[in-house]
Amino acid sequence: MIGVIVLAGIAWFAMRGWRQGFQWNLLFDTFRTLDLRWIAASIGLAFVTYLGRAYRWRVLIRHQKERPSLWNLFAATAIGFTALVLFGRPGEMVRPYLIAVKEKLSFSSQMAAWFLERIYDLMMALLVFGVALSRVHGSDVQVGEGMRWVLQLGGYFVGSVGAVCMIVFIALRQFGERSKRRILDGLGFLPDEYRQRCSELLTAFMHGVQSTRDLRAVVEVLVWSIIEWAVIVACYFCVFQASKDVGHFSLMDVLIFIGFVSFGAVIQIPGVGGGMQLVSIAVLTELFGLPLEVSTGLAMALWMITFVVIVPFGLLLAFREGIQWGKLRHIEENL
Numbered sequence: 001m002i003g004v005i006v007l008a009g010i011a012w013f014a015m016r017g018w019r020q021g022f023q024w025n026l027l028f029d030t031f032r033t034l035d036l037r038w039i040a041a042s043i044g045l046a047f048v049t050y051l052g053r054a055y056r057w058r059v060l061i062r063h064q065k066e067r068p069s070l071w072n073l074f075a076a077t078a079i080g081f082t083a084l085v086l087f088g089r090p091g092e093m094v095r096p097y098l099i100a101v102k103e104k105l106s107f108s109s110q111m112a113a114w115f116l117e118r119i120y121d122l123m124m125a126l127l128v129f130g131v132a133l134s135r136v137h138g139s140d141v142q143v144g145e146g147m148r149w150v151l152q153l154g155g156y157f158v159g160s161v162g163a164v165c166m167i168v169f170i171a172l173r174q175f176g177e178r179s180k181r182r183i184l185d186g187l188g189f190l191p192d193e194y195r196q197r198c199s200e201l202l203t204a205f206m207h208g209v210q211s212t213r214d215l216r217a218v219v220e221v222l223v224w225s226i227i228e229w230a231v232i233v234a235c236y237f238c239v240f241q242a243s244k245d246v247g248h249f250s251l252m253d254v255l256i257f258i259g260f261v262s263f264g265a266v267i268q269i270p271g272v273g274g275g276m277q278l279v280s281i282a283v284l285t286e287l288f289g290l291p292l293e294v295s296t297g298l299a300m301a302l303w304m305i306t307f308v309v310i311v312p313f314g315l316l317l318a319f320r321e322g323i324q325w326g327k328l329r330h331i332e333e334n335l
Helices: 003-019 024-032 037-058 068-089 089-100 107-134 143-171 177-186 192-208 215-241 249-266 275-287 292-306 308-318 325-329
Strands: none
Touching: 003 024, 024 292, 037 068, 037 107, 037 215, 037 292, 068 089, 089 107, 089 275, 089 292, 107 249, 215 249, 215 292, 215 325, 275 292, 292 308
16 A cells, blocks of 8 residues: 555656656756765765664674674675565565574564664654754755744654654563563463464563663664764765755755655665655655756665665675575565
8 A cells, every 4th residue: 555655656746747847858967967976985884884783783682692793794784675675665574584594593582673773763763853853944945934833843743752762662671571471461362372472472572672671782772873873864965965956955954854764765665665765856846946857866866875785785695695585585474
């Protein structure tokens, strides 16, 4: 359903551009005039983000395995994000699956680590979005005063949602044997075989969220999350600096853009991406007043650098380790 909505949105933009006379020369000019030095810097930073994710995951599972292999985590991250580009959201399970296999840990515990990573990323995205929108009056966003007020209010609302995420995070810290017993008691109507399976899954999940109880681990993951998002912002900033059309964007403008795109990236169409490009085009045209052709070109460049650039490397690593993509694509069916 989401994919249909995204495709409909992309089609709407295409039809609007066709009706207005889409100027392909402006699109090609957007690529042709990119400063390759800034593009090279953005690509380098994009690869750093994957290494940062590997370091963060190592902290998340350190209580399960004292010295997990950083190379295994990085390889699984690269292959996992490659699967995400190729297969869409079902590819999300590839990374925790590969880490579980390589580090000899349970898949459920790695899904718990993945869930924690998503919470940290969501909190960071909400923080970026909230701060940016609350300061929208000092940006290049081209909206009326009424819409500016709405965006500012939205920024404070997003900050509140971030607080809710923090409450969920704190609740996970309290997840222990007592919580497990209460859940199993609620599942008393199930046959013993299924209750035993649920018990094993809950035990693995408990192991996966143990890092939330270690103050040192929490601080380390927060630090790595801040570093990760700082690199992401720097990557986007470099791409904007490479373009003559948005080279004047301030850091706050970049933060506003990233805030919107972070939520658009939730929608992922296999081999296309969808959500990120659509939201990028919409933000650049509707909020920053750029021509549709320029917005389309920049959205494509950003998607290629932040998502697709890892694909050749991920494919090479998968080939090197003898991974069969057909099996990975149907991983959820094999678990």
